Amino acid sequence: DVVMTQSPLSLPVTLGQPASISCRSTQGLVYNGRYTFLNWFQQRPGQSPRRLIYEVSNRDSGVPDRFSGSGSGTDFTLKISRVEAEDVGVYYCMQGTHWPWTFGQGTKVEI
């Protein structure tokens, strides 16, 4: 199985400051030479996961533009340009290229 490794696992942040989460995969994530199925999800306490970013860098509708995704190959990053209080939660990367699709361990973001 493809292992997704996130770092850090715990991320204390300051309101208004930037934050960054790294995600590395044990295999490349290009599918059929065209798509890279690397996604980012946010899970707030007591809620279901919510997709923020799909295919590396595409922001979902309604997701604030302070969230951005980047990367290629086996190294990917989620950035929050200026952390707000509502960003508290656990963030997961997920690869949808190789079955079984797999998630990272999660990064807990706390103020």
Add this chain to the structure above:
Amino acid sequence: QVQLVESGGGLVKPGGSLRLSCAASGVTFSDNYKGWIRQAPGRGLEWLSYISGDSGDTDYADSVKGRFTISRDNAQGSLYLQLNSLRVEDTAVYYCATGPQIRTPAYWGQGTLVTVSS
């Protein structure tokens, strides 16, 4: 607005069975792949299975292969997961998920809790 609602969770003894359901609205049910993901208490997320719109394409994680069966009824607008030979380690919240591309699941239900305990 797409809405997924899971049901069927509960407390079951090891070796027992449950059938989870997921009702979808706000989407043409038969069009998309759908899948099940679980999250053990205080743990991360694990993809379990997916199924194509016509039920012709399915797959399972090794941890549930041979014990769990995914199915769907497009006429009823429902997705199912039959859980057999349950183990304590199957205790988790089970989510159904879907989207235009299942490899990037855009929509999730609220989850249903399965507790396996004697």
